[in-house]
Amino acid sequence: MVHRIKEKGAMNHFEIVTPREAAALAASGNYIVIDLREKEEYEKGHLEHALSMPDAKVNEIERLNLKNELWLLYCSRGNLSFRLASKLARMGYQVWAVGGTIDGNFS
Numbered sequence: 001m002v003h004r005i006k007e008k009g010a011m012n013h014f015e016i017v018t019p020r021e022a023a024a025l026a027a028s029g030n031y032i033v034i035d036l037r038e039k040e041e042y043e044k045g046h047l048e049h050a051l052s053m054p055d056a057k058v059n060e061i062e063r064l065n066l067k068n069e070l071w072l073l074y075c076s077r078g079n080l081s082f083r084l085a086s087k088l089a090r091m092g093y094q095v096w097a098v099g100g101t102i103d104g105n106f107s
Contacts, residue, residue, distance in 0.1 A: 014085035014095040017072075022098040023047060025072055031096070032066060036075035036084065047074065055080060058087050067093055094097035 017025065026033045026047040033050040035042050042052040053060060059082070061071075071093055073081040078099050087095035
């Protein structure tokens with residue numbers, strides 16, 4: 001089930017998806033998938049097509065110059081991905097964030 005988060009007064013929002021939904025979105029190949037977890041966690045298991053960008057910042061995402069793409073962000077508990085998704089959404093990015101990815105288990 002996809003949940004929409006819209007901050008008070010914000011023009012844009014981001015979507016929250018479950019780990020299982022995220023796996024399906026990533027497998028579609030239509031999203032830029034960013035794994036915000038530490039490299040060791042990424043190496044234990046990650047979503048298909050995921051790029052490892054531990055604790056990525058907005059400027060690192062901007063440097064990729066892919067604002068018009070669909071973005072899927074995830075981390076270990078959702079904190080980092082929600083914070084980054086919120087910032088990117090306010091900048092006009094289309095963003096989905098995973099609500100709690102524990103130990104790379106996406107089933």
